[in-house]
Amino acid sequence: MAVPTIDELLKELERRQDSVRAGGGPERVQKQHEAGKLTARERLGRLFDAGAFAEIDMFVEHRCTAFEMVRTTAPGDGVATGFGKIHGRPAVAFAQDFTVIGGSLGEMHAGKISKLQDLALKMGLPLIGINDSGGARIQEGVDSLRGYGDIFYRNTLASGVIPQISILVGPSAGGAVYSPAITDFVFMAKGIAKMFITGPDVVRAAVGEEISAEELGGALAHNQRSGNAHFACDTEEELFQTVRRLLAYLPQNCREAPPRRPTTDEPGRTDASLIPLVPTIPRKAYEVRDIIARVVDQGEFLEVHQHFAQNIVVGFARLDGSTIGLIANQPRIMAGCLDINASDKAARFVRFCDAFNIPLVTLVDVPGYLPGSAQEHGGVIRHGAKLLYAYSEATVPKLTLILRKAYGGAYLAMCSRHLGADVVLAWPQAEIAVMGPEGAAAIIFRKEMAGSPEQRQEKIEEYREKFANPYQAAQRGYIDQVINPKDTRPSLIAALTMAAHKQEARPQRKHGNIPL
Amino acid sequence: MRRFRVTVNGQPYDVSVEEVREAKAPVSQAAAARPEPPAGRRVEAPMPGRILDVRVVVGSPVVPGSVVLVLEAMKMENDILADSAGKISAVHVKPGDAVNTGDPLVEME
Numbered sequence: 013m014a015v016p017t018i019d020e021l022l023k024e025l026e027r028r029q030d031s032v033r034a035g036g037g038p039e040r041v042q043k044q045h046e047a048g049k050l051t052a053r054e055r056l057g058r059l060f061d062a063g064a065f066a067e068i069d070m071f072v073e074h075r076c077t078a079f080e081m082v083r084t085t086a087p088g089d090g091v092a093t094g095f096g097k098i099h100g101r102p103a104v105a106f107a108q109d110f111t112v113i114g115g116s117l118g119e120m121h122a123g124k125i126s127k128l129q130d131l132a133l134k135m136g137l138p139l140i141g142i143n144d145s146g147g148a149r150i151q152e153g154v155d156s157l158r159g160y161g162d163i164f165y166r167n168t169l170a171s172g173v174i175p176q177i178s179i180l181v182g183p184s185a186g187g188a189v190y191s192p193a194i195t196d197f198v199f200m201a202k203g204i205a206k207m208f209i210t211g212p213d214v215v216r217a218a219v220g221e222e223i224s225a226e227e228l229g230g231a232l233a234h235n236q237r238s239g240n241a242h243f244a245c246d247t248e249e250e251l252f253q254t255v256r257r258l259l260a261y262l263p264q265n266c267r268e269a270p271p272r273r274p275t276t277d278e279p280g281r282t283d284a285s286l287i288p289l290v291p292t293i294p295r296k297a298y299e300v301r302d303i304i305a306r307v308v309d310q311g312e313f314l315e316v317h318q319h320f321a322q323n324i325v326v327g328f329a330r331l332d333g334s335t336i337g338l339i340a341n342q343p344r345i346m347a348g349c350l351d352i353n354a355s356d357k358a359a360r361f362v363r364f365c366d367a368f369n370i371p372l373v374t375l376v377d378v379p380g381y382l383p384g385s386a387q388e389h390g391g392v393i394r395h396g397a398k399l400l401y402a403y404s405e406a407t408v409p410k411l412t413l414i415l416r417k418a419y420g421g422a423y424l425a426m427c428s429r430h431l432g433a434d435v436v437l438a439w440p441q442a443e444i445a446v447m448g449p450e451g452a453a454a455i456i457f458r459k460e461m462a463g464s465p466e467q468r469q470e471k472i473e474e475y476r477e478k479f480a481n482p483y484q485a486a487q488r489g490y491i492d493q494v495i496n497p498k499d500t501r502p503s504l505i506a507a508l509t510m511a512a513h514k515q516e517a518r519p520q521r522k523h524g525n526i527p528l
Numbered sequence: 529m530r531r532f533r534v535t536v537n538g539q540p541y542d543v544s545v546e547e548v549r550e551a552k553a554p555v556s557q558a559a560a561a562r563p564e565p566p567a568g569r570r571v572e573a574p575m576p577g578r579i580l581d582v583r584v585v586v587g588s589p590v591v592p593g594s595v596v597l598v599l600e601a602m603k604m605e606n607d608i609l610a611d612s613a614g615k616i617s618a619v620h621v622k623p624g625d626a627v628n629t630g631d632p633l634v635e636m637e
Contacts, residue, residue, distance in 0.1 A: 295605050346574050347602035379602040384576055386629055448603050 036111030060096035114146030122159020136265035144182025180205035321353035337365035340375035409511035577601025
């Protein structure tokens with residue numbers, strides 16, 4: 013037998029690589045495209061910088077002999093894994109390949125993902141998971157279940173150490189949903205992504221409810237209603253661009269500061285158009301994003317959870333090149349009140365920022381907590397407590413700007429001085445009080461309030477003059493500075509610069525017990 | 529449980545009658561709920577409050593973001609917006625009405 017030449021060996025390598033890259037073959041790839049979906053490797057190509065992705069474990073194969081599996085070949089065992097660069101910074105990713113036995117998850121498929129997770133954690137690199145899978149590979153039985161468990165376990169160990177992003181571009185049903193659920197950000201492509209514990213057929217059989225897969229677990233269902241997803245994108249192209257944009261704000265791991273991006277937007281830039289933006293009449297609403305856009309670098313703001321609990325706005329921006337996490341009440345939606353969903357949304361975001369050294373900037377205009385039995389019985393006490401907990405626990409720089417209303421418990425919850433805010437600013441129209449003037453006057457001036465409407469109004473005005481301003485709180489030092497709205501950007505940047513090397517210790521413990 | 533006295537051939541009998549209601553299976557509930565207009569084509573009250581102003585009438589065209597009415601709640605005048613494009617087919621409230629979370633405000637076609 014002749015010893016093969018290097019040319020022959022290279023040809024053999026190429027042949028093997030090509031056969032894996034071909035996935036489930038041209039027919040299945042065509043079907044994938046007809047369904048409006050990209051293939052696993054096309055997706056990785058869009059996520060990473062051009063030509064920067066190095067695939068590993070291409071030749072991994074399943075070792076299942078049950079049923080027909082002994083005759084089934086599964087290139088790459090239905091998942092592509094590897095590493096590359098995103099905006100020049102390394103990251104690791106896996107992409108399930110729906111064209112290979114439906115992207116089903118078996119022992120070796122899961123093993124490739126687990127191995128990648130271990131790598132990401134050890135190297136301190138962001139991990140991006142692209143999910144497009146029919147679910148557990150039934151033929152592999154408990155080995156498949158074990159595979160899911162191994163992935164969840166590693167997602168949990170990596171939580172707060174490296175950013176973890178889940179991309180849903182296909183089905184994700186049953187146990188498969190829990191890996192995305194443990195990660196930091198979930199992206200869904202409209203019309204393609206479906207996520208549920210039990211699909212429409214089981215729902216119909218078990219509880220008799222008729223609902224389509226899209227209504228039950230589509231991108232909008234999870235971005236608007238359940239809050240399980242944070243980004244809904246119209247196309248896969250837009251989705252991968254947004255993931256890249258998000259990563260540009262984040263550090264590689266919890267030991268690093270977020271990357272700085274030099275800006276031409278002057279730190280000293282004032283903006284007089286901010287002055288009339290917040291009406292001095294507390295009954296009038298406005299769009300809080302208009303304020304954000306005028307303050308942050310180049311007006312660029314990447315909103316997270318845009319469609320969920322819209323009465324609070326959260327997302328990433330930069331001030332003088334440094335990443336900040338913004339949390340802002342939205343008076344335009346539900347008066348900007350706090351409720352169960354808004355508390356959950358903001359608390360989760362605050363904890364992410366704290367884990368990854370991203371300073372918090374909180375814009376406050378909050379009338380209070382939403383009243384009603386639905387909220388009380390839904391557990392608004394427990395959920396609202398998460399926000400207090402998250403802010404108190406956070407040790408990153410905490411800057412708070414009170415735009416207008418800051419009443420009662422909601423004032424405390426929105427990163428007040430008392431929860432450890434480092435710098436508290438206020439606009440002149442700020443009102444920091446136990447409650448609004450109408451309610452407060454009704455209690456303090458009970459007798460006078462029973463009189464004529466003029467007398468009533470007079471007492472309300474008396475209270476407003478005395479308490480509905482920032483100066484009572486400023487007298488106590490709860491507010492550090494009352495600023496002209498036009499100076500908002502320079503004032504926040506000055507505070508951020510001052511706090512850049514903040515160090516604050518917390519008592520030693522295994523972990524706290526956030527009120528879940 | 530109701531009690532009756534029944535006389536048969538001159539002989540009185542005491543009988544108690546229990547009314548048995550057929551337990552409603554969740555299946556039929558879901559079936560009954562189905563004729564409701566699909567979500568998104570109806571604007572519902574996002575929180576409890578009082579209607580201050582209704583800005584549309586039956587037949588008004590709306591686009592996503594159009595103000596359909598103003599709800600006073602949490603001491604704020606809250607613009608209630610349409611979330612899809614269409615035409616108003618029914619208006620369920622008038623100024624001064626008190627509404628609760630989830631109450632239908634307007635229907636769209």
